[in-house]
Amino acid sequence: xxxxxxxxxxxxxxxxxxxxxxxxxxxxxxxxxxxxxxxxxxxxxxxxxxxxxxxxxxxxxxxxxxxxxxxxxxxxxxxxxxxxxxxxxxxxxxxxxxxxxxxxxxxxxxxxxxxxxxxxxxxxxxxxxxxxxxxxxxxxxxxxxxxxxxxxxxxxxxxxxxxxxxxxxxxxxxxxxxxxxxxxxxxxxxxxxxxxxxxxxxxxxxxxxxxxx
Numbered sequence: 256x257x258x259x260x261x262x263x264x265x266x267x268x269x270x271x272x273x274x275x276x277x278x279x280x281x282x283x284x285x286x287x288x289x290x291x292x293x294x295x296x297x298x299x300x301x302x303x304x305x306x307x308x309x310x311x312x313x314x315x316x317x318x319x320x321x322x323x324x325x326x327x328x329x330x331x332x333x334x335x336x337x338x339x340x341x342x343x344x345x346x347x348x349x350x351x352x353x354x355x356x357x358x359x360x361x362x363x364x365x366x367x368x369x370x371x372x373x374x375x376x377x378x379x380x381x382x383x384x385x386x387x388x389x390x391x392x393x394x395x396x397x398x399x400x401x402x403x404x405x406x407x408x409x410x411x412x413x414x415x416x417x418x419x420x421x422x423x424x425x426x427x428x429x430x431x432x433x434x435x436x437x438x439x440x441x442x443x444x445x446x447x448x449x450x451x452x453x454x455x456x457x458x459x460x461x462x463x464x465x466x467x468x
Contacts, residue, residue, distance in 0.1 A: 267387045267430040294336040299412040304331035310370040367391040376437035404447035407434045421460035
């Protein structure tokens with residue numbers, strides 16, 4: 256329910272929908288019109304599941320073979336919303352390629368400190384609760400300081416053609432600004448940067464300019 260006990264309950268995704276298209280927000284989040292299965296959501300959800308599976312295994316000190324990550328991708332798959340069986344098979348094959356490239360890249364990369372971490376940001380003066388999850392949170396050592404530099408990362412399966420396009424999509428991103436605000440309000444730690452990992456082309460865009468005032 257959007258309203259409960261006089262409080263407005265929102266997610267970063269709902270806020271983004273409202274700012275982009277108030278009519279869409281009204282139809283799907285207020286009137287609750289059903290949204291049929293859409294292949295891009297099936298694909299993106301399965302990719303996210305595989306990434307979470309990989310990171311959780313590594314964070315728990317386990318060796319995570321590529322075949323297990325790809326199996327996690329296939330286990331999260333749903334044969335709904337595709338134009339045809341051929342279309343579904345093409346997206347499955349593409350997903351396996353994306354997972355393999357991600358796996359090879361991340362084998363030597365720094366691990367996040369947490370994945371799919373839930374948060375709830377309460378703004379009492381507005382009687383608003385914003386709830387969501389951080390895809391991944393990285394905490395890097397800072398030379399000469401006991402504090403760590405926090406980076407909040409979001410994973411996307413949408414296509415971008417190059418690094419410049421990835422950085423343009425990051426600019427003025429509402430969801431990432433909300434993530435940064437939520438982290439700082441709930442942990443009392445500053446966020447050094449926010450980033451978006453476009454896993455299809457394997458591009459990561461990051462910024463330290465976070466407008467969440």
